[in-house]
Amino acid sequence: MPLESRHLFKLFIELHPTIQLGQTPAGGRRxxxxxxxxxxxxxxxGTVSPLAGSDLLLVRGDGTFQQDVRLLLIAEDESPIIMTYxxxxxxxxxxxERLTRGEAVDASEYYLRTTPYFETPSPAHAWLNGIVxxxxxxxxxxxxEYDVFEIL
Numbered sequence: 001m002p003l004e005s006r007h008l009f010k011l012f013i014e015l016h017p018t019i020q021l022g023q024t025p026a027g028g029r030r031x032x033x034x035x036x037x038x039x040x041x042x043x044x045x046g047t048v049s050p051l052a053g054s055d056l057l058l059v060r061g062d063g064t065f066q067q068d069v070r071l072l073l074i075a076e077d078e079s080p081i082i083m084t085y086x087x088x089x090x091x092x093x094x095x096x097e098r099l100t101r102g103e104a105v106d107a108s109e110y111y112l113r114t115t116p117y118f119e120t121p122s123p124a125h126a127w128l129n130g131i132v133x134x135x136x137x138x139x140x141x142x143x144x145e146y147d148v149f150e151i152l
Contacts, residue, residue: 005149008133009041013048013071014143015055028059034071037143044125046075063096065089067114079122085135087114099139107138116148 014036021029034053039046049072058066067087075081091099091110098105114135118128137146 004152005134006152007041008148008150009039009044011037011039011048011135011137011146011148012140012143013037013053013146014050026058027061030057030059031055032057039073039148041148044075044128046073046081048072049074063090063093069114075122075125077122077124079120079125081122081125081128082119083116084119085114085116087112087135087137104141105139107136110138112137112139114146 013034016033016035019031019033021031023029032055034048034050034055036050037048039048052072053070056068058068060066065088067085067089069083069085069087071083073081073083089110089112095105095110099110114137116133116135118125118131118133120126120128132151133148134151135146135148137144
């Protein structure tokens with residue numbers, strides 16, 4: 001049986017410059033601090049807090065990038081929503097070099113998928129605590145864009 005989904009929201013995350021940690025026992029480590037952003041969908045919209053968020057990106061031995069992200073979303077009604085996700089980005093070495101240089105690269109040239117989860121104390125948004133989502137994304141000037149889908 002195929003999975004069914006519906007669009008939850010489009011997310012744009014603004015990023016500060018990358019912090020290059022270098023090689024660690026786990027692999028090459030980069031940190032992308034979040035500087036803000038926004039999200040918008042039919043059922044949910046708001047901003048990405050610039051005060052709490054980062055991607056602890058790991059470059060694995062096979063050249064695949066593994067994401068580990070924490071964000072604080074602020075809904076239009078001021079409700080706080082924690083969004084966490086892990087994901088994978090893989091591309092050819094040429095595309096990876098272009099992305100690292102900050103060049104505009106069409107998202108169709110590489111694979112970037114994540115699995116977001118949410119946590120909120122808000123009764124109005126409590127439904128987020130019990131759903132599974134997947135996202136498809138790509139780098140863009142100043143950050144990253146995702147389309148987030150609720151799996152039905």
